[in-house]
Amino acid sequence: MGINIVFMGSPEFAIPVLKALAGHYHLVGIVTQPDKPAGRGQVLTPLPVKKLALELGLPYIQPRRLREPDAMEQLRIWRPDLIVVAAFGQILKPEVLDLSPLGCINVHASLLPRWRGAAPIQAAILNGDSITGVTIMRMDPGVDTGPLLSQRSIPIQPDDTAGTLGERLSILGAELLTTALPVYINGEVILQPQDENQATRAPMLKKEDGKLDFGLPAEALARKVRAFNPWPGSYTFLEDQLFKIHRAHTYQLDGVEPGKRYMVGRWPAFGTAKGLLVLDEVQPAGKKPMAGDLFLRGARNWGH
Secondary structure (H helix, E strand, C coil), X not given: CCCEEEEEECCHHHHHHHHHHXXXXXXXXXXXXXXXXXXXXXXXXXXXXXXXHHHHCCCEECCCCCCCHHHHHHHHHHCCCEEEEECCCCCCCHHHHCCCCCCEEEEECCCCCCCECCCHHHHHHHCCCCEEEXXXXXXXXXXCCCCEEEEEEEECCCCCCHHXXXXXXXXXHHHHHHHHHHHHHCCCCCCECCCHHHCCECCCCCHHHHECCCCCCHHHHHHHHHHCCCCCCEEEEECCEEEEEEEEEEECCCCCXXXXXXXXXXXXXXXXXXXXXXXXXXXXXXXXXXXXXXXXXXXXXXXX
């Protein structure tokens, strides 16, 4: 279609959306986050959207803050008719929201108004939701409070992590945007306001949020392990050393002591407020991820 679009996004979740736009619309520019340190050497590494922008030969900018004068000037030069956002990682100020005639459209990974904020995928798993989905919305100055164009739901599978669920939602988001945009551009969609009474928050996560509290039930901890995989990750400490837990499941056993170490067959486990958290995949400090039973072979003093 003959309109100019600026795309804003950063992580892997945004890639299917960017590909869908590139196949159907004229993209005049990409806005993405600055390169991030990665790996043991903490080498500055471009995020997925920048990599794809380079592959597609699209112009891009990487402002630390979108309100920087140079960033705003470049946006004005691009003169977008529409701005499309998917997991960009920065809040858009009114001067950006009002820049394009068709405003800013966001691809959000939840069924708004449930799980507004930066971590909706993790929040859905963490809170035991059975379904989630994608919402296409027109952005306003609030955090994910704008009116809705379209929504589509999918079930959350019992073994879903934030990674696996995020992959499915990103593909769903691209499909839904492809359907919703032509109707929106032609002025044929009736925007639906959100029900504020149903709103819940999914604030940005920090590394320290991943620490496991064995005073909680095993079921809640198993959900946390899935919700925080791959980021920010779940962990505890063994002999003052970081001990990451990548995959786990529950085992119901009465009378266990929270935080105490147990064995379920050949698998390590922690006692919780209710039941055992059995460790399927772990990563001791300084080592690579390994199956729980393999770890247990070398942890002679694990069990009690």
